[in-house]
Amino acid sequence: MPDRSHSIVVCDDVSFAWPDGTEVLYDISAVFGSGRTGLIGANGAGKTTLLKLMAGRYSPTSGSIAVSGSVGYLPQHLTLETQETVADLLGIRTKIDALAAIESGDVDPKHFDTIGEDWDIEARARAALDDIGLMDIDLARTVGTLSGGESILIALVGLQLGEHDVVLLDEPTNNLDRETRATLYETITRWRGTLIIVSHDVTLLDLMDNTAELHTGSLTIFGGNYSAYIDYLQQEQAAAEQSLRTAEQKLKTEKRQRIEAETKLARRKRFGNKAFENKREPKMIMKLRKQQAQVSAGKLRDEADDKVLVAREEVDELSQKVRADKHIRIHLPDPEVHNLRRLVEFQQPDARPVIIQGPERVAITGRNGSGKTLLIERLLSNDHSEASCISGTSYTDRIGYLPQRLDHLDDEITMLEAFRLAAPHAESEHIRAQLARFLFRADTVKQKIGELSGGERFRIALALLLLAEPPNELLILDEPTNNLDLKTIQEFVEALNTYQGALIIVSHDDVFLRQINIDTWLHLDAGGLHRSDGPSGT
Structure with a gap:
């Protein structure tokens, strides 16, 4: 078995936007070394986009991605490729075609180059399919005639046959029955090299060594499985929410004290105006005191304004740390179906x-x-x-x-x-x-x-x-x-x-x-x- 202990994926300030300018990923820098990483995030957060960038299907708008070794990729919409064959899913179509050409008498050197050392590829593929219970499946059969689970299972076998250094899986347990999922889980625990999996399957995510989350275009990597990350995130959010409530209360206090300061200054101004009008002291002294009062009032206002500004900035900063994720709102109508209908x-x-x-x-x-x-x-x-x-x-x-x-x-x-x-x-x-x-x-x-x-x-x-x-x-x-x-x-x-x-x-x-x-x-x-x-x- 090849040594894949040094396989690695490096993302350096990667950003991606659609042609219409819609930004998906922002300045992502991360290193995915040998081991299993679960990539999570809300729908539309950019998980599939990031996998496609790593697989070379997309190019970053800015930044770069470096991958050591060969890359195997299981796409999310695999089952939509209904015209693909079992051989395509296994990744051996060109080798099978080359073997068929040679057997028919075509000795073009390109066929031999295509096959390389894999003269037994069809036998190995058949044995691998037999191992997962697909004994009688034809390599020319199309995805459109397979169940969704069969398609994904065959593609996973293909990734194993390819012996890739880096493997990217997008929702691999979709359509898999519970017995096949159990087989996949066992396979995942024995996988060598760099494995990055997008999934909503908690059982699978808990088999990961690391968890990476895409949220609002940025990537966070946590050294632990999904359940450990959720525990950490909940504690972090609870602390952030408490800090935000404290900051909001402080902002209210500073605003109240700003109003109280204005009230006090207004009272002083009325008293000073009244004293000036009554001419209780010499005019020169009265003017000097008025100037001093204006300077003092200005300083007091500036200090109060600064305190409000600092408190508001703290609230804004902490608000960024508290998640306010948007949720879909599904309201199903009542069709009024009678119990005996x-x-x-x-x-x-x-x-x-x-x-x-x-x-x-x-x-x-x-x-x-x-x-x-x-x-x-x-x-x-x-x-x-x-x-x-x-x-x-x-x-x-x-x-x-x-x-x-x-x-x-x-x-x-x-x-x-x-x-x-x-x-x-x-x-x-x-x-x-x-x-x-x-x-x-x-x-x-x-x-x-x-x-x-x-x-x-x-x-x-x-x-x-x-x-x-x-x-x-x-x-x-x-x-x-x-x-x-x-x-x-x-x-x-x-x-x-x-x-x-x-x-x-x-x-x-x-x-x-x-x-x-x-x-x-x-x-x-x-x-x-x-x-x-x-x-x-x-």
Whole structure:
């Protein structure tokens, strides 16, 4: 195994802005040495952008990034590349093509150069796929025919085959079932070299040696895992908030004393004017005393003003240390679904149908590749063509669907244009107000959907879903927590817990599923769709 103990990524005053001038990262300087680092931050903070800068996909607007050794990169939107093949995901497409060319009789030297020492690359790839349970998968198969979990798992195998010095993973546990996640966790603990992972998976983040957080364009690195960092951050914020309250109280005191000083000076002035008018002392002495009083008053005002200014500057400085993060505001409409209203029926050969009615909350679980997404697609299309397969019938056309890949969005149009297509009769002010609830404000609504981060893409998809009028009676969500930051997941949970319609959720995120109070757990495997007791009973 190659020695990767000296692998390193150095960021030197790195800044990045989009072509329209929107700044994302500001003067970031950091060193990522050998070891595991979890990169966290709110959606849109620039985590994916920073990884792409390290991977050489983007160039900094200013500053530089130096990387020692080869770089392997797992992109966030991997599952959107539906035309990519398994060989592409493994990173061996050119070598496989070169081998095929040589076997067909083409002895061009470039093919031999491409293969190098990897004459057994196909056999090694097949063995690696066998190890993760994908024994019969064809190297020419496309991403569009794979489940999201299968795609990510294959790409991770490719990174291992590549033996890179620096590996960058963007949300690697998205779509992975719990068994595969456990395998990934074990693999991560044994990984050598520099590993930087963007994730919202707390279990994974707690396996990291270090935590790096992007917040308001700046980067903070902490020597510990995610839970340790959150404990530190909470203590720091509590101290900062206490200091801010003390400074604000001091500012109030200084302002009050400034007013009291003005009152005292006004009283002195009235007394002096009265004495001058009554001519109690010689005129020359009276003028001298007036001048002295004016100088004294000026000094007193200056001193009071200086104290107020210093107190205000302290408040401003401490305010910068206290976080006031913006949050999305999701308000789901009430579709008024009656408890006895039948909404969905799943039919399956040689088994009783599964019926969903009223505002029932249903979770569908199962291994990667078991057909969960296919089951949802057959339900939405009312496809009963294959008698041997599970099919579904919906009894309502008021269904909102959030697909796993989020590939139903047009990357070439702006958010504003997407909303106008979804709500052609809505006024522009109403559309902008809806977007503002999801933190898309001002000119950001003119940003193309293809330029959005995974979390931003989810927010716009969800916002479009909630524009439905009349409100959807059933929401079907396929891996909805993919790419969401931890704060947004919590807000999403709170919103779903106020929703009065029916929910069908396909997810491997057990923590999320338990938080939204699932009524019915369904598990899909080779034996069909059957009820279970949840993750512990599947």
